[in-house]
Amino acid sequence: MIKILFVCMGNICRSPTAEGVFQKLLDESELKQQITLDSAGTHGYHIGAQPDSRSQQAALKRGIDLSHLRARQVTGEDFEKFDYILAMDADNFACLDKNCPKPYKHKLHLFLSFAPHIKQREVPDPYYGGVTGFDHVLDLTAAASQGLLAKLRQQLQGGAKT
Numbered sequence: 001m002i003k004i005l006f007v008c009m010g011n012i013c014r015s016p017t018a019e020g021v022f023q024k025l026l027d028e029s030e031l032k033q034q035i036t037l038d039s040a041g042t043h044g045y046h047i048g049a050q051p052d053s054r055s056q057q058a059a060l061k062r063g064i065d066l067s068h069l070r071a072r073q074v075t076g077e078d079f080e081k082f083d084y085i086l087a088m089d090a091d092n093f094a095c096l097d098k099n100c101p102k103p104y105k106h107k108l109h110l111f112l113s114f115a116p117h118i119k120q121r122e123v124p125d126p127y128y129g130g131v132t133g134f135d136h137v138l139d140l141t142a143a144a145s146q147g148l149l150a151k152l153r154q155q156l157q158g159g160a161k162t
Helices: 014-027 053-060 076-081 090-099 102-107 131-158
Strands: 002-008 035-041 084-087 108-110
Touching: 002 014, 002 090, 002 131, 014 035, 014 053, 014 131, 053 131, 076 102, 084 090, 084 102, 090 108, 102 108
Parallel strands: 002 035, 002 084, 084 108
Antiparallel strands: none
C-alpha cells in the first residue's frame, strides 16, 4: 500500500483540493486498492474545519466532493507513515523539511514536480484571491495528479522507489 499526504499551510484550500482531485483520478484507475490518501496543513489554523467553501464549490463543478474532508495539522508520525509527502509550495516544503527526521527526507516533494511540463513549481494559495484562483488550483493539481499517478503505476508495476 502506498500512502500519500498532500500538504499546504492550513489544509482548507490547496491540499484538500489535491487530495480530492487525486482521489477522483484514483477511483477511475486500477490502482485504487493500492494507494491511500490524506491531506494536512503545516499550521493548525483550521483544525477540524471543512475545506474552504470556494474550494468545495470549484471542485463540485468538476464532480469532486470535498465536504467529507476535515483540516488537520501534520504530525511527527506522518513522516514515518506516508511514502510521499507532497508540499504545495516552497514555504510549506521548507517547514516540512525543517521538521522531518533525516531518514524520511526522501519522501518530501513539491507536488508540481510531478508536472514537469508546467513551468510553475508551486501551487499558489487562492485564499485571498478571487474565484478563478480556485479553478487554477484545480488545473494545477489535476496536471500533477496525472504525473504522480503515472509514476505510481510504474512504481507498482516495476518496483521503483520513491
